[in-house]
Amino acid sequence: MIKIEKLHKSYPIGKDSLHVLKGIDLHIKEGEFVSIMGSSGSGKSTLLNIVGLLDVHDEGNYFLNGQLIKDMNEKKAALLRNKFLGFIFQSFNLISYKTALENVALPLYYKGISRKERLKTALDYLEKVGLKEWAEHLPNELSGGQKQRVAIARALVTKPKVVLADEPTGALDSTTTDSVMDLLKDINDEGMTVFVITHEEEVAEQTKRVVRLKDGLIISDEITAVGKSKAV
């Protein structure tokens, strides 16, 4: 599903440049539940942004669903994002003046689906994350956990191949963290590839494969206990 070969990425800082990713090789197959661990500055967010087509790499190859990602313009990237990817952000990134239902329905608007169908599908997904009753509420009327569940529903509504989660539990307490992780597990059980970035060991433990990054390089890549038990 996601194949990365010798990926490099630098950011210019004044005259110098900061080399963030120093040759990453990573292969994630369809249906995997992978977490990327690393301290801040390890390059994990940069990796996710590149995988999510929110940013471009400098060197190396990136294949998404078998397609080489190269010379992307914003229009092509937008199409691919809409088709293959679902995003979950640490800060939820809901649009503040839209209701929960409208937020969830928004990706379907950019897919060109009729309003009636959009709202119906969005309501189904809100029900799935247990927020059907909150459909008409604005984001600022929801708790952090509820917001993140709305964001998850929004990420899932287009039935993407890969769900990318950037510190999805970073702004949540431990109880809501568990409920969000349970949701991600359910998604994965349905066959979706889930790609989580985190710095919390408890979160990583619940995924099936943990890739550890340090200073722009992969230092370990192992199957977790959960992954082993599931594999059996």
Place this chain on the structure above:
Amino acid sequence: MFDLDRWREIFQSINKNRLRSVMSGFTVAFAILLFTLLFGIVSGLSNTFKGAFVDDAQNAMFVRVWKTSKPYKGLQTGRRIQLKNKDYNYVTDEYASKIQYQSARIYKNFSIKYKNEASNYSITAVNPDHQFLEKTIIEEGRYLNERDLNEASKVIVIGRLIKKDLFGERPALGKRVNVNGSSYLIIGIFSDDGGDNEERKAYIPLTTAQKMYGNNDYVSQIALGYNPNLSLTEAVTFGNRLERDLRSKLNIHPDDQSALSVRNMAEANKGIGQFMGILYAIVIIVGSGTLVAGIIGISNIMIFVIKERTKEFGIRKALGAKPASIVAMVVQESVLITTLAGYLGLSLGTYILSLIGDSLEENYFIKDPSVSPGIVIGATVVLILSGLIAGYVPAKKAANIKPIEALRAD
């Protein structure tokens, strides 16, 4: 453009961000309001100037005589100049090709009496063309004709207010009135846009006056309408030539304004034309300045708004929005706000102008201020274009920000 879903997005965005929308709309509405008022008031001034001359035909010229103020060829100062039929005939023959209407005038002041009602009125003895020179509007009956002139008939055309004075609501046409002791038949009743004084006048045939009062061929004034095919400059030249010609014919010093002068509407029209031209030029400069200020205002607000919405655009892009769809959304919103606000300003301006109406005519010389449809359409087009530009430039910039940077924005 007619994507219902996009309109829904835009209305939601406007509705949920009312303050912002009202602020940007207000700038435009205010600019257009000022623009409309400015144009309306100047058009009102222009109407007053034009109205000041509605009394007479636009191409009228009047030859007037009085006493000489300069000695000439051994003749004394203070000599009384008298125009006669031969002078009138000379002018109308000599300059026939340059003349559209022609009439001599003799002024009299007589009492007109009907039954027990009587009053003094100014009576002018004229030729039939005088109707067009004075812009006399016949309400009932007819004006004087050539036959009246040839037969020196005792007929009279009276002003609307004379009729009112003497007859009240009773019919006057075909009745006989007593003018200075003689009986005259009322053949017509007229009105005149020149005001009440003009409607308290009466007209009789020139020949009748010459025969009845003095039995001479004296003429008080010669009134002409120059050929409308002449340009203003040609008409002015004609007037000057006529003046010189008549002075030399009547042995008047060539520069003696007092003895004989030609009052030429062409000169006045030329002056008014120039004055109004300058006034409109000033208004166009000031008005455009106001519009530009409004456009700059909305551009500033749009830049601010788009900065504020950068994160939202980043989210939309992460969810699959193409840059073009974001630009289109912002531009459409901006055009909608400018157009609505502009329309509001325009309507308010037009409404205020209609309230003002003629109320400022007395003291401020503003009559019936209004804006022409051409200006309204022009201003609307400018508005829509400015909304397009004000939205497009910053939106294009925002849409091209990488989503990762846009998401980081606060």
